[in-house]
């Protein structure tokens with residue numbers, strides 16, 4: 001394998017499909033660093049796949065520029081010359097070829113000698129633990145095995161950039177966890193620039209070196225999982241990440257111009273915090289309590305903003321004695337440092 | 353219980369007409385033909401005298417029959433090869449977006465809709481010894497210096513027949529290949545593009561293998577249509593010059609109806625049946641194997 005890898009630079013990228021009335025990708029600027037795993041995260045239809053396909057060269061941008069390893073590719077560099085490998089959501093294996101035929105396909109297209117091809121196929125198959133299936137056809141494999149074949153087919157090309165479109169979406173929950181682990185370990189091992197598309201925030205937080213949160217064709221925020229979670233730039237990012245999402249309530253006395261945001265896990269009984277911690281009191285009127293084993297969710301409203309539902313997420317060992325009946329008033333608070341302020345009109349973060 | 357709820361009765365009632373059609377118009381003549389081929393029946397009298405394999409041994413010793421058999425094979429195989437190549441190419445063209453695509457598709461389908469006899473008459477003009485459009489065109493463009501007697505020389509005449517047969521089946525095959533192409537998953541094709549396959553590799557290593565079951569069915573139809581066709585050869589050459597371009601159906605017609613030797617005509621006509629059955633079984637097996645074994649289009 002070559003030791004070089006390369007970043008991807010995207011500038012003011014737009015895509016409007018023929019007959020569309022809005023841009024599926026709407027002015028994206030993104031700088032994907034050499035060797036990092038960047039996750040594109042966003043709700044369905046926000047343009048993740050379109051962006052990925054433009055990087056791959058399967059879709060022509062309406063405007064903007066794409067650079068791979070410093071070379072501009074968006075104008076006239078065909079997919080095969082971009083140094084990329086792609087794993088499709090459906091895996092897109094060749095149904096008429098065996099596993100080894102599938103893995104060998106890109107190598108044959110590159111006119112490598114037979115012996116080299118056989119050796120690379122074996123190497124990749126062993127890397128992903130499918131060496132025993134080389135003679136099977138895709139339809140004789142389970143979803144997880146197919147996914148590995150797709151990954152094998154991608155890695156034998158030794159690309160500069162991996163493009164993965166929801167590669168785990170078709171797996172069941174358990175398999176998805178192990179596959180995620182494997183993928184992460186593999187990416188660490190080969191240190192190849194990777195763009196990973198998903199709409200699953202758990203996957204994004206667990207896998208990504210950085211996450212680009214997208215909404216309606218725009219990138220809202222790029223940052224480490226910690227940054228986008230703890231320090232969202234707007235209400236979209238704040239509510240898209242987190243399960244349950246960040247609470248948003250009007251700030252009392254703010255004239256409805258500012259929203260207060262705080263994560264459910266930061267909303268705790270006041271007496272739980274130390275004396276020195278500056279607190280923002282949020283008196284909670286209980287509507288119902290959900291018991292989820294390790295956690296309890298307390299659903300309620302606050303007096304100064306009775307329309308909004310507020311959720312508190314209590315670890316099992318905290319506030320065991322809180323009254324659970326409806327209408328009960330709880331003396332809860334959020335530490336000042338965990339509060340976010342947003343402009344109620346634009347949704348943008350207000351820093352102070 | 354209502355009649356419509358009695359599945360057994362309803363099924364029989366619905367199958368009835370189709371069954372009657374097959375038995376009366378296909379089965380009876382077929383059995384009759386086989387019987388006649390073992391008899392010395394003539395067109396004048398229908399007294400059946402069994403002669404065993406006499407008719408078969410006669411035709412097998414007849415050079416005109418053997419030539420017709422060879423011609424049938426050449427025309428059938430030649431036209432089908434031509435059809436596959438043309439249909440695949442045309443399907444690629446029709447897949448691309450261009451202005452007037454609908455109109456072009458309509459025109460493409462026309463040969464399929466024109467009655468064989470009418471079309472064959474039109475082709476006799478195209479191949480005419482004096483007025484041949486092909487000859488004059490080649491001449492004007494400077495590609496031809498002599499003159500081609502299309503229907504006058506055995507080799508050329510056979511070639512002309514192949515062209516017309518291919519022209520006739522080609523629209524149908526194109527439509528089938530187009531349908532097959534659109535059933536190939538788009539992402540598989542895109543994967544091959546990302547994997548570095550150019551046009552030809554994509555065509556031969558991805559699309560055609562996935563189209564194999566569909567093409568097998570198209571070829572099966574084409575083989576049966578061509579091998580059993582009477583009209584084109586009958587009108588174009590009438591089997592001439594000097595009985596060199598006969599195919600089995602025209603020879604059967606000449607011997608059995610025009611020559612009034614019903615027994616021999618039937619033997620010639622029936623001769624091809626075992627071969628066609630073998631072809632059909634082979635083709636259907638190809639279609640099935642690719643589907644089941646390799647998980648072709650149908651098994652995805």
Ligand SMILES: Nc1ncnc2c1ncn2[C@@H]1O[C@H](COP(=O)(O)OP(=O)(O)OP(=O)(O)O)[C@@H](O)[C@H]1O
Pocket residue numbers: 017018020024042043044045046047048049050051199
């Ligand atoms: N070929 C196309 N023609 C027209 N519109 C399209 C096409 N492909 C995508 N779109 C539109 O572009 C927008 C973005 O689609 P895209 O597939 O990129 O979303 P996504 O973020 O990948 O969603 P998902 O998570 O559901 O896969 C959508 O509104 C979609 O309807």
Ligand SMILES: [Mg+2]
Pocket residue numbers: 048049050
């Ligand atoms: Mg998508």
